[in-house]
Amino acid sequence: MEETPIPEIRVHPIRNGTVIDHITAGQALNVLNILNIPNPSSGVVSIIINAPSVHGIKDVVKIEGRELNVEEVDRISLIAPKATINIIRNFEVSGKTHVHIPEKVSGVVKCINPNCISNSNEPVTSRFTVKPDGRKITLRCSYCERTISEDIGNHLL
Amino acid sequence: MTFKDLHIISMKSFSRDMIDHILDTAEKLEPIASSKSKSDLLKGKVLAVMFFEPSTRTRMSFETAMMRLGGDVLSLGSVDASSIAKGETLADTIRVVEGYSNAIVLRHNKEGAAQLASEFSSVPIINAGDGAGHHPTQTFLDLYTIRRESHLDGLKIALAGDLKYGRTVHSLCYALSLYGAEITLVSPKELRMPAEIIDDLKSHNIKVRETDSIEEAISDVDVLYATRIQKERFPDPAEYRKVANSLQITPELLEKAKPELKVMHPLPRTNEIDPRVDGTGHACYFRQSFYGVPVRMALLALVMGALE
Numbered sequence: 001m002e003e004t005p006i007p008e009i010r011v012h013p014i015r016n017g018t019v020i021d022h023i024t025a026g027q028a029l030n031v032l033n034i035l036n037i038p039n040p041s042s043g044v045v046s047i048i049i050n051a052p053s054v055h056g057i058k059d060v061v062k063i064e065g066r067e068l069n070v071e072e073v074d075r076i077s078l079i080a081p082k083a084t085i086n087i088i089r090n091f092e093v094s095g096k097t098h099v100h101i102p103e104k105v106s107g108v109v110k111c112i113n114p115n116c117i118s119n120s121n122e123p124v125t126s127r128f129t130v131k132p133d134g135r136k137i138t139l140r141c142s143y144c145e146r147t148i149s150e151d152i153g154n155h156l157l
Numbered sequence: 158m159t160f161k162d163l164h165i166i167s168m169k170s171f172s173r174d175m176i177d178h179i180l181d182t183a184e185k186l187e188p189i190a191s192s193k194s195k196s197d198l199l200k201g202k203v204l205a206v207m208f209f210e211p212s213t214r215t216r217m218s219f220e221t222a223m224m225r226l227g228g229d230v231l232s233l234g235s236v237d238a239s240s241i242a243k244g245e246t247l248a249d250t251i252r253v254v255e256g257y258s259n260a261i262v263l264r265h266n267k268e269g270a271a272q273l274a275s276e277f278s279s280v281p282i283i284n285a286g287d288g289a290g291h292h293p294t295q296t297f298l299d300l301y302t303i304r305r306e307s308h309l310d311g312l313k314i315a316l317a318g319d320l321k322y323g324r325t326v327h328s329l330c331y332a333l334s335l336y337g338a339e340i341t342l343v344s345p346k347e348l349r350m351p352a353e354i355i356d357d358l359k360s361h362n363i364k365v366r367e368t369d370s371i372e373e374a375i376s377d378v379d380v381l382y383a384t385r386i387q388k389e390r391f392p393d394p395a396e397y398r399k400v401a402n403s404l405q406i407t408p409e410l411l412e413k414a415k416p417e418l419k420v421m422h423p424l425p426r427t428n429e430i431d432p433r434v435d436g437t438g439h440a441c442y443f444r445q446s447f448y449g450v451p452v453r454m455a456l457l458a459l460v461m462g463a464l465e
Binding site for chain 2: 117120124141146
């Protein structure tokens with residue numbers, strides 16, 4: 001018996017919002033975490049994980065009714081340095097930018113060193129210098145100098 | 158070049174010119190350190206000494222340095238009897254103590270404590286060791302010892318012992334990279350130098366070699382710098398004894414060394430150096446300990462603006 005072809009499931013274009021494309025495969029859920037999604041005021045969010053692309057596989061996140069601010073984009077750059085941010089207005093791409101990797105980040109990541117002074121009850125926020133390293137990012141704590149280069153998404157504040 | 162109000166946190170903030178100036182200043186002050194002449198250079202100045210973990214040599218050499226220059230010392234005393242025991246933050250303690258003093262020497266068990274203190278202090282913070290992080294004044298005295306007892310330029314040095322947790326050797330490596338030293342790292346595999354430090358050295362074009370055999374390293378070096386292997390790092394006492402004995406420096410081992418080889422150690426030692434080495438021309442660890450005084454005198458006089 002001939003099998004009935006399964007119709008391809010596509011994510012509909014969005015009217016207004018943001019499409020975050022070329023997210024490092026496996027990081028989509030961490031991107032949602034950075035954007036505090038889900039929360040009751042979130043619009044419709046679509047996630048594509050392990051989508052094929054010309055550079056291998058990638059994740060994609062579409063958020064309806066929300067444009068990201070610079071701080072959110074800086075945070076995303078730490079876990080998805082090749083991501084692109086597409087602003088959608090009235091179904092059209094009105095702006096497309098690559099994420100900008102900042103030289104320093106503050107209050108974004110928790111130091112992995114349990115003996116770092118930034119992990120105590122002192123009145124300071126964590127601070128790191130950011131070093132791009134090929135397709136990866138290395139963070140160096142400004143207090144104890146310990147580096148983080150793996151699983152940065154697991155250390156986001 | 159001015160050092161007035163400079164925080165001394167990490168060797169990474171010092172250029173070779175700055176280090177040379179500190180060592181030159183220490184050399185000028187050495188007669189005062191050894192009580193051959195007197196000075197009132199820091200009369201009327203107060204040094205606050207805040208040690209959140211025990212130390213004998215570092216604390217006493219800072220106190221001696223300040224007193225030899227005619228200044229006064231204010232000690233935090235026992236942490237258990239201070240506001241810290243009531244839960245006061247380091248940031249608050251620093252903001253209080255800066256009002257009482259012209260400089261603060263800080264030793265703390267948390268890495269990055271000195272950096273944090275410098276962000277809250279208007280008087281210079283001198284890092285006297287922060288956890289497994291930095292101990293720059295030990296490095297300055299190590300460099301001073303090498304310069305006085307051997308030579309800094311074209312130096313071949315072996316660093317032996319606990320290279321993983323030994324903060325003194327981490328800072329010393331960074332400083333030696335400014336002088337183009339050839340560095341041999343001797344340690345058991347469990348206590349190897351962290352990879353990021355080796356990478357940093359190589360990026361400065363420093364020749365770095367790793368071995369677990371002290372016999373292999375000793376014949377070709379000008380300085381052998383030994384550190385204590387900490388027993389508590391080894392879950393199995395038998396493993397510790399095997400490793401500790403494999404890196405022991407004995408007169409027999411030193412027969413394979415250059416006659417001018419100097420043996421250094423930040424002290425205290427346990428069994429890394431056989432006491433029979435003390436009487437040989439190779440031993441310079443007790444003089445190294447004394448050199449902490451002129452070096453710390455130089456640093457105090459420079460950051461308090463008494464010398465330029």
